């Protein structure tokens with residue numbers, strides 16, 4: 001399968017510190033790829049340079065074969081790469097459905113004129129957006145919280161809602177930053193099912209995760225970082241047995 005995302009020899013320095021050191025890997029256009037590694041291994045930095053928060057000091061990032069290394073997050077989103085954050089960034093005063101609709105509206109056009117005068121085509125488009133947002137709430141198991149404001153949702157529900165909103169932009173590749181952080185066992189299980197569904201529906205998923213069980217359950221491919229370097233890559237079974245990985249986690 002041709003890769004949707006390619007990271008080639010990516011390096012990121014902060015002063016004298018090499019946070020990401022000559023890392024290369026590809027993400028196929030379907031399935032779940034995970035990046036793991038001990039604290040400070042460089043996972044967040046790698047995510048930031050993939051999503052465009054800042055560029056790598058050296059190396060390239062390609063989406064669908066196009067060099068997007070220097071592009072900002074919005075420009076990368078327009079090319080199909082969307083991310084969630086370790087800390088939830090929802091609109092707390094909006095309801096669950098409204099938050100997802102905001103994600104849909106990043107794509108739809110119409111503008112002020114249409115929203116004021118509501119011509120038939122606009123109302124139809126609005127209905128479609130609403131239906132899509134409802135389907136996404138269903139996917140993440142939040143239909144019953146549809147009209148509750150984001151602020152009253154439990155933390156785990158907010159994390160799932162953030163994923164629904166990211167999916168509303170119909171990304172080709174979804175970056176999830178520690179999606180299971182702070183979730184209880186039941187919520188993690190729901191999350192795992194949701195991520196598998198997303199991936200089997202044809203979106204590539206790249207995630208950073210500390211929860212090993214989740215990674216082992218859902219990832220087809222695992223990239224392991226330690227001190228900024230890629231020390232292993234392979235199936236969960238392979239990396240679990242890799243002596244370098246075991247040493248990194250024990251060390």
Ligand SMILES: Nc1ncnc2c1ncn2[C@@H]1O[C@H](COP(=O)(O)OP(=O)(O)OP(=O)(O)O)[C@@H](O)[C@H]1O
Pocket residue numbers: 014017018019037038039040041042043044045046
């Ligand atoms: N903006 C920055 N300025 C200076 N150093 C930084 C910056 N961001 C990260 N670092 C350093 O780069 C290294 C990698 O950090 P990073 O947050 O990417 O690791 P991580 O694998 O995501 O860690 P964790 O699992 O704890 O979130 C660390 O030593 C960190 O202190």
